[in-house]
Amino acid sequence: MSLRMRGARTGQRLMGCLVAVLAVLYLALPAAAEPKIKIGVIFDLTGPLAGGGSELHHLGVKIMIDRFIKQGGVEGYQIEAIYADAQSKPDVAINEAVRLIEQEKVDMVLGFFSSAQCVPVAARVEQLKKFMWITTCISSAVLENRNLKYVFRPQPSGAQFGELSMDFIAQNAKEKFGKDPKDLRVAIIHEDGAYGVDVARGNESGAKKAGFNVVLKEGYSATAPDLSALITKLKRARPDVIFHTGYNPDITLFHRQARENGLKFSALIGQGAGYGVYAKLKEGLGKDVNYLFDVDPISIWNTNKQVLNPKLPPLIDMVGEEYQKAKPETTIRSAHVGMAASNTYVFFTEVLPRAIKKYGGIDADALRKAALDVDLPEGGTMLGFGVKFAGEDTPVAGQNLRAFPVITQYIDDNSYVVWPKSQAQREAVLPLPAGTTYSPK
């Protein structure tokens, strides 16, 4: 074989290799160049908090993330979600957040059901200079006086829950109970974690404002095996209205022991978490669930669609359909699922696209600036409220100042918004009708 032929063959081989390398690069390039946002989603999928509402929030977030993945991402960015289980333990929540950030290299974290987890996780995520979007936990302690730069919460705060429920009773004291607020005996009981303590603080300040006679205020551990001493004290204190903040199963334990120990009251206002899961309340309390109240952001299926942004109602329907597909046994759709879905939707439609387009990317600073720019009026979210975050150097930096909860009452297997009046679907049944289990008459 001549040298020329050998040279030509070598040249052909080299050319072949070059074409192959280019082909591989060509195939690889689009994937490598395609931008992606990795989101770490943390909820409690095991442990007592899972059944207490956390798993429903996980479902709401997942429904919304899947929707955006299906539509091909946001502003050219693909979405990848990595789901983690906090196991109902604050230490696990912190470890999972750090693992997702440091090992999985997520760009941000999202979720969090328990305030006891939110408080330490927010500090750790801030330290790592990552963006945190809180869809659920409500304790004021997460944000208040901490001046966090990268932590944002579209949810109302726990103190708002407590104040709203007191205002509801104060406005109805004379008409429904026939008493001046100063003569109305109220009791505040709560689980003793960050969530319960914060809502109770709101209750206390609301009671002071209304001039109620607070006859008992007490915390207890959500895992306490016995609440009968608390119930005996309530019997002795004879409150007209009880304001209760708890998870589950402490809520069902409280009601069961209250019935067995003959506790009577004229109204009980439950404040979020376990009180938002009607199916479980019904299973645990039977007919005694009738006329209980729950304070929470409005269920998206109860919002007045006339005042919502017109693009939101079809999304509410979509969330409802996916919810039913995931949990076909559902009778009353829990507000929890809609809450998480709505808060996630705000991130994907208001924060992420703005960060990409206006601030050039998805790093924590771009996301922070985009979040601070959000300015949605009332009716701008599925939950009815608007979104405007408190800026840095304010006492509640990162808190949505336009969020508000509502009060829902469970009546004959339906839930109705009864307060504030602007959102009310019907008048509240107050006090408990005579002949019901806890009614004094």
Add this chain to the structure above:
Amino acid sequence: MNFAFFEVFDVYLLEAVVNGILLGGVLALMALGLNLIFGVIDVVWICYAELIMIGMYGLYYAYAVYALPMWIAAPMCIALVAVLGLLLHYIVIRPLLDAAPINQLLATGGVLFFLQSFATVAFGIDFRNLGIRLPVLAIGEMHFSYARLLAFLAAVAGMVTIYLFMTRTYIGTAIRAIAQDRQIMVLMGVDSRRLYLVTSALGGALAGLAACLLVLQYDVHPFVGLSFGPITFMIVVLGGLGNFIGGFVASFVFAEIISLGGLYSDLEWGYVLAFAFFILMMFARPQGLLTRRS
């Protein structure tokens, strides 16, 4: 006239005392099986509360899902947990009988996490409820739960039955003998393996009985054991590990401190006082409230 004395001893105090006794019954019921196992086999089943949890699920499925009548569902549940007790001994404890106590403790601790995870995967994270509303016993201003009265009576009956079984039957005498000296009894021809199996089944059956009564008062979920496990263990230690009567007495002492402490201060303080009492007694009487007779 000063009525302060009568104000302190009001009807609510009496109610709290009785509620304390009833809670003591619940705790005593749980402590009984744990004590039996330790007294005879010298092993602490840290996973005892999780066996109760499995029993609660068993009863829930038999009664609420498969609609079996309670008189069939309850014995089935007791038998199920008795078999679990047998399996626990056969698979986990027996190979470790001569191992260091810490190894035995860690092994049953592993079973605890296994059972929690198993329940999460098999039954889900939802809270389950039997949906039974037992009537309430009302005496004037005081109201008491029938479910707790049942648990209390079962604890007393269980205690008496175990006592009679241990003192009046041949196998009970053999169990007591082997509890006193494992090595000698084997040399005298006693089949210790069989006795351990009987004891494990009995301990499991007591957990099953506790499950049947607890499911009337509490929702079932994979982590329900967290509410009882640590307290039960403390009571057993307080009473003197392996001492039935000590455990029985300790249950009521503990429950009364929780109940009365909770009445006169915050509920949380009731538990703080009970735990402080436990720590104090560990210094004053490390062998337990009533010394173990061995």
